[in-house]
Each structure stands twice: as structure tokens, then as C-alpha cells.
Amino acid sequence: MCVLLVLLLIVNISKAAPNHHVSINFEQVFRDGRPLSRFWTSTGLCPPAPREKAAEFLLAEDSLLNFEIIGSLPNLGLNYIRIHWLLEMIEFSYCDINKNLFYDFSQLDLLLDKLYEFDLHPGFELMGVPGNISGKEIKRRFSYFWADLTMQIAQRYLNRFGVAYVSKWRFETWNEPDLKNYNMLNFTTNEYIDYIQSVRLGLDAAGRLLNNIHLPLRGPAGLFRVEPNHPFCWSALKLCNDFPHRCPFDVISFHRKGSGQRAEDIINGETILLDQISNKFSNLVKFKYSNDEADPIAGWSTPREFQSNLKYGVILVSTVLQHWAAKYNGLYSNLESISHDNGFLSYHPFEFDQRTLLARFQMNQTKPKHVQFVAKPVYSSLGMLANLGPVATDALVLEGNLSYTVSFKRNPFYSCILLSISNDTSDLSIKRNNITLTSIFAEETMKYNTSYIIEGQQDSLNDPKSAWIHYGKPSYPTTAQFKSMRLLQFPSILRGPEIIPANSKSITLKLNLRAPWIVTVRLCSEMVPEPHQVTNIRIRKIYRNEVMIFWSEKPSKTRCIVGYEVWFYTDLTRWVQINLGLHTPFLWFQFVSNRTLGLTGIYRVRAVDVFGRFGPFSELKHYHG
Known part of the structure; x- marks a missing residue:
């Protein structure tokens, strides 16, 4: 007998709210599903000028905390971070009697060690020049310099971190080399071609030292505007087309942002560029490609209202779904990845309004000064995308701009249905929607109990900026105001x-x-394994009675975790759950203690799934302040 469960969620129901009906038949879903690669899990940033101080910026406490929060989305929701000017973190040391060049990598080591600890992979742009070396010296031994430096970098970090980790890095050539503000070495076109081929030689030389592994290279990371003004990137593609055996790239990377109006502007711009490339260079039609700056609009620091709230989060989701639909239907079958250039640090008075994942508050009136971060809706949107399964149906758009896709793993059964409605950066004329979602189970999924959970972000209801506005946009919010946000x-x-x-x-x-x-x-399905033990507990002091607790988890093709429990023990108390009653879906929790309880003690964390099953507690983490 058919069992029909009707679940009602009523929040200020409006008579004018339109009704949307979505029906999902899992027998059909299983037939229609195609492998869904996680092509959207990258962010990026550029250190501020001057580039020579990139190390100072990237190793500052603000930056490292930003990176750690970025790396703490579940299920590797973000696992790449693409950073400009990394070579500026290296210092030239000396040249021996055999003319070999030696460098001090200590600052770059510190950054990459942290990214490794935070479960992030670098988008390693071979961009910039080590300190203390003259442009004249680089020009004098141009090919050798780039091949040797690249080899030393790759060899060093293969030995430091291992092949399994470094082979997943995204090595990439110079960012937007045709732009004068980036081409600080004044490359000629011939020198640029020499540079990209020398970088390839350096990676190959390092790979030969470790069982001939191949380290992929991406490029030319360009804007690809009109050819007379962007000769480097077009010349690189001509080289790859005319002499495929000399092409240094495994993935062709480019940048296409939107106009700031609609998410579809991004994919429309990509399509025009890819058509130009395929028409001009027929030998490149099988190349993988990546848009590694696929943002709604250029200019990260320009404050825009939509970047502060859920509109930006939905635009990012729409961008992912549109790319998935193009891949699913064979239009973008060679798409390797897209990246969002939103890993920057916001600054006053635009804490929420810049193109960032987090709102940063620089608390300059405390002693000592400190920084506070609040996650924006776009960050949580990426966390929701992290729940998608390994196979998915086409991304469909229904009347009223309702988009959805059904992802799944068949055995044991898991499904994540992702739905959204927006009008991109414009306001919606109708603010409320009634949604009826009917799911008809496949016979094979009915053998066992199934548990479900519905999570959502809604306009104003999941918007920390609205709380900030309520308090009058304070430059230095109080502890209570941060709690509300x-x-x-x-x-x-x-x-x-x-x-x-x-x-x-x-x-x-x-x-x-x-x-x-x-x-x-x-x-x-109840046959999905119980939660794994969480690992890598880290405690970061924020202020006097305030810490952030971070942890790591084992990535999975199913995502049945509801959240995490964070427990604390001192000599004055028994174990207490310090996030009791607070939904903690991501891999961090900010704990504000009181003077009685304090911060010194022992912390532990465990996961809880949709069946109420607990994973093992993590190892104990002692914190002494």
C-alpha cells in the first residue's frame, strides 16, 4: 500500500505566493544520472600592492584565519585557493661557482604548510620574481632561470608533502600576462613563449626525479580580448595549435566574468570565447579548459549590495548549475573547473559588500587588536553545494526561475536535491513561494528505512548583514552583536x-x-555507514575569552552528517557541550566563554548523522590559552 507522508512547513504563508510543483521519480533519476565532478571548489585572491610585500600579507593572522575558515567547509566544499604573486615569497640567496642559483623558501614554506594543514591545495601561479635578484640577471639566463626555478619549487614540495598531495596542485603560468600592471618583467611575445615552455621543462625535470610523474600545467590564464592588445595568450594558443608536441599546457585557462546583472552572462561570455578558439584553432577542440575567474562582475573591492547577501550566494549556485547543465548536455564536455575569485579580505567600511566569502571586522580599539570574521551567505551556499552526490541529473529551470538538480549515490542510497529561486542581482517582485516537492522512490531504495533533512537559506532569515544593519552598522560590534550576526x-x-x-x-x-x-x-538510507571520527582539532585564540575550534573530516560520496557537537572540559566542570542548540554544519565553531568557565581545558568534537548516530569523539585537544 502506498504510504504518503505529507510534511508542512508554514512560515508566514502569503495568499499571493505562487505555487511550484516538482516531481522526482528515482527510477527515472537513476537512468538519467551522469557523473558529477566537483568542478566549482576553487577560490582565489591577489595580495594587495606592493607585490614585494606578498609574504607579509599572506602570512598575517588575518589571512591565515581567512584561509582556515575557507578550508573548513565540509566534504572539501572549497579545496583550491589560487593566489597571485607567490614567487614574491621566495628570496634569492646566492649563486655558487658553477652558476647554480640558490633560494630561501622559508616564507613560502610557512604558507604552504598552513594550506596543507587547512586541507587546501594551492592554485600555484608561477608569477612574480624572487626577492634580491635583478631583472637583468633574469634576462641574461632567461630560459635557464625559469626552468631551474620551477624545477626547484616542484622538487622541494614533492619531497616535503609527497606525490599524492602535490600532484593535485594546479600549477599555472603567469596571471593575465598581457596586462601591463601584471607584466612587470616587460615580456616580449617571444620571451613569454620561452617562459611558458621553460616552466614546462622545469615541471618535467622535477617529475623525472620521482618515477617520471607528470605534473599538469594550466595557462595562459588570460582575458583573451582583441589579439593586437593581448598577443601573449593568443600566441600561446597558436603554438599549441600549430605544434601540439611543444604545447606546455594540459588545461587551457581563461577568465570570463559577468556584467553584474545575471549569472548566465558568465557562461554566455565563455561560449563566445570558446567558439572563437575552436574556429581559429581546430587542433584545440579536445583540450580541457577552465574559467578560473568566473565571477558575476569584475572589481572585487567595489562595494555592491548584492555581494553582501543571499543574492550573491544564489548567483554562485546558479553559475554552478548552468555549467553543470552545459556539461550534462555535452556542450561543455571538456570543462575541467571554474573558480570564484572571492577569497579576499574585506575592509572597512565595506565589511559585507565586497566580493568576499567572509565579512572581516578589524577590531582596532581592543588591546591587543584582533580580527573577527562572520560568514556571508555565499560561503554557506558553497557549503550546501558540498552536499551534492557523485552522480546527478540535468539542472532544470522551471517557470518562475526555479532551478533544481537531483544528485545521488545508488548503493547505499543517498540523494541531495538542490533547489533555488532568484532574480540574480535584481529584486524579486514576489517575495514568497509555495513549493511542493514529491519524490517517488525506486523499488531498490525502499528496502530500508530512509531519513531526510531539509536545510535552507532564505532572504533576510539567513543574512548576518541584516543584523548588522539593525544595530546601525557598528564599526566595532559588541560580543552580543556578533552573536546575533x-x-x-x-x-x-x-x-x-x-x-x-x-x-x-x-x-x-x-x-x-x-x-x-x-x-x-x-x-x-540507514545502510549509509555511521559517521567517521573527525581529526586534526585546532584551537585558535581570537580574543580574551574567545577561540575558534577547527577540525577535519574524511570526504565522502554521501553526506548524511547533520552537524557536529563540540565539547569542553575543565577542572571546574564535567564535560559540557558548548554548541548545544546551535546548528553547526561546517567544520568550525566560534566559542565565547565566560569568566567562570574560561578557555583553558580540553576540547573534543564528534559528528551526528540524520539517524542520530554519533561518530567517535576526536582525540582530546588540550588548550592552555
Whole structure:
């Protein structure tokens, strides 16, 4: 007998709210699904001028905390960070009697050690020049210099971190080399071609030292505007087309941002460029390619209202779904990745309004000075995308700009249904939507109990800036004001977890949501393994009675974790759960203690899944302040 579960979520239901109906038949879903690669899990940034102080900026406490939060989305929600001017972190040391060049890598070591600790991979741009070496010396031995430096870098970090980690790095040539503000060595076109080929030689030389491994190279990382003004990047593609055996690239990378109006502007710009390339260079049609600055609009530091709230989060989700639809339908079959250039640090008075993942508050009136971060909706949107399974259906768009895709793993059964509504950067005329989602289960999924959870972000309801505005946009928020903002910084649990009994044939979910919104519905079979033990507990002091606790988890093709429990023990207390009643879906928690409890003690963390099953507690982490 068909068992129909009707679940009602009613939030200020409006009579004028339109009704949207989505019906999903998992028998059809299993037939239609195609492998979904996680092509969107990269961010990027550029250290501020002067470039010679890149190390000072990138190793500052603000930057490292920013990186650690970025690396703490679940299931490797962001696992690449593309950074300009990394070579400026190296110092030339000396040249021996055999004319061999030696460098001090200590500052770059510190940064890369941290990225490794934070579960991030660098987008390693071979851009800039080591300190204390003259441009004249570089020009004198141009080919040798670039091949040797690249070899030393690759060899050093292969030995330091191992092949398994470094082979996943995204080595890339000079960012936007045709732009004068980046081409500080004044490359000629011939020198640029020599540079990219020398970089390839250097990577190959390092690979030969470790069982002939191949380290992929990306480039030319260009804007590809009109050819007379952008000769380097077009010449690089001509080389690859005319002499494929001399082409240094494994992935052709380019930059295409939007106009600031609609998410589809990004993919439309890409399509025009890719058509130009395929028409001009027929031998490149099988190359993998990447848009590693796929942002809604250029100019990260320009404050824009939509970048502060859920509009930006939905635009990013829309961008991912549009690229997935193009891949699914064979239009972008060679797409390797897209990257969002939003790993920057915001600054006053635009804490929320710049193109960043986090709002930074520089608390300059405290002693000592410190920094506070609040996650923006776009950060949480990437966390919701991290729940997608390894196979997915086409991304469909229905009337009213309702987009959705159904991702899954078949055995044991797992599904994450992602739905969203927005009008991109424009306001919606209708603020509320009634959604009816019916899922009809496949016979093979009905053998076991299934549990589900619905999470969502809605306009104003998951928007920490709205709390900041409520308090008058203080430059230095109080502890209570930060608490209010952080209560709105993550997705909310709209319903669940709840059990769907075995042999149930369908489930109908009714939602009333404030637009724009993003919702995920996760369905998990009880045969999905229990949560793993979390690892790599780190405690970072923020201020006197305040720390951030970070941890790592084992990535999975299923994502049935509801959240994490954070526990604390001192000599004055028994174990207490310090995030009790707070939804903690990501791999960090900010703990503000009181004077009685303090911060000194022992911390531990464990995961909880949709069936209420607990993973083992982490190893104990002692913190002494």
C-alpha cells in the first residue's frame, strides 16, 4: 500500500505566493544520472600592492584565519585557493661557482604548510620574481632561470608533502600576462613563449626525479580580448595549435566574468570565447579548459549590495548549475573547473559588500587588536553545494526561475536535491513561494528505512548583514552583536531529521519560502555507514575569552552528517557541550566563554548523522590559552 507522508512547513504563508510543483521519480533519476565532478571548489585572491610585500600579507593572522575558515567547509566544499604573486615569497640567496642559483623558501614554506594543514591545495601561479635578484640577471639566463626555478619549487614540495598531495596542485603560468600592471618583467611575445615552455621543462625535470610523474600545467590564464592588445595568450594558443608536441599546457585557462546583472552572462561570455578558439584553432577542440575567474562582475573591492547577501550566494549556485547543465548536455564536455575569485579580505567600511566569502571586522580599539570574521551567505551556499552526490541529473529551470538538480549515490542510497529561486542581482517582485516537492522512490531504495533533512537559506532569515544593519552598522560590534550576526550565518534546518519507514513509496514536502532562497533535501538510507571520527582539532585564540575550534573530516560520496557537537572540559566542570542548540554544519565553531568557565581545558568534537548516530569523539585537544 502506498504510504504518503505529507510534511508542512508554514512560515508566514502569503495568499499571493505562487505555487511550484516538482516531481522526482528515482527510477527515472537513476537512468538519467551522469557523473558529477566537483568542478566549482576553487577560490582565489591577489595580495594587495606592493607585490614585494606578498609574504607579509599572506602570512598575517588575518589571512591565515581567512584561509582556515575557507578550508573548513565540509566534504572539501572549497579545496583550491589560487593566489597571485607567490614567487614574491621566495628570496634569492646566492649563486655558487658553477652558476647554480640558490633560494630561501622559508616564507613560502610557512604558507604552504598552513594550506596543507587547512586541507587546501594551492592554485600555484608561477608569477612574480624572487626577492634580491635583478631583472637583468633574469634576462641574461632567461630560459635557464625559469626552468631551474620551477624545477626547484616542484622538487622541494614533492619531497616535503609527497606525490599524492602535490600532484593535485594546479600549477599555472603567469596571471593575465598581457596586462601591463601584471607584466612587470616587460615580456616580449617571444620571451613569454620561452617562459611558458621553460616552466614546462622545469615541471618535467622535477617529475623525472620521482618515477617520471607528470605534473599538469594550466595557462595562459588570460582575458583573451582583441589579439593586437593581448598577443601573449593568443600566441600561446597558436603554438599549441600549430605544434601540439611543444604545447606546455594540459588545461587551457581563461577568465570570463559577468556584467553584474545575471549569472548566465558568465557562461554566455565563455561560449563566445570558446567558439572563437575552436574556429581559429581546430587542433584545440579536445583540450580541457577552465574559467578560473568566473565571477558575476569584475572589481572585487567595489562595494555592491548584492555581494553582501543571499543574492550573491544564489548567483554562485546558479553559475554552478548552468555549467553543470552545459556539461550534462555535452556542450561543455571538456570543462575541467571554474573558480570564484572571492577569497579576499574585506575592509572597512565595506565589511559585507565586497566580493568576499567572509565579512572581516578589524577590531582596532581592543588591546591587543584582533580580527573577527562572520560568514556571508555565499560561503554557506558553497557549503550546501558540498552536499551534492557523485552522480546527478540535468539542472532544470522551471517557470518562475526555479532551478533544481537531483544528485545521488545508488548503493547505499543517498540523494541531495538542490533547489533555488532568484532574480540574480535584481529584486524579486514576489517575495514568497509555495513549493511542493514529491519524490517517488525506486523499488531498490525502499528496502530500508530512509531519513531526510531539509536545510535552507532564505532572504533576510539567513543574512548576518541584516543584523548588522539593525544595530546601525557598528564599526566595532559588541560580543552580543556578533552573536546575533552569527546566528544568521549558516543554513537553517527547516525540517528533520525524520525517518521514512521502509516500503514507503513516496514523500511529499510542502515549503513556504522567502525568495531568493536555496534549499537542499537530503535523503539517506540507514545502510549509509555511521559517521567517521573527525581529526586534526585546532584551537585558535581570537580574543580574551574567545577561540575558534577547527577540525577535519574524511570526504565522502554521501553526506548524511547533520552537524557536529563540540565539547569542553575543565577542572571546574564535567564535560559540557558548548554548541548545544546551535546548528553547526561546517567544520568550525566560534566559542565565547565566560569568566567562570574560561578557555583553558580540553576540547573534543564528534559528528551526528540524520539517524542520530554519533561518530567517535576526536582525540582530546588540550588548550592552555
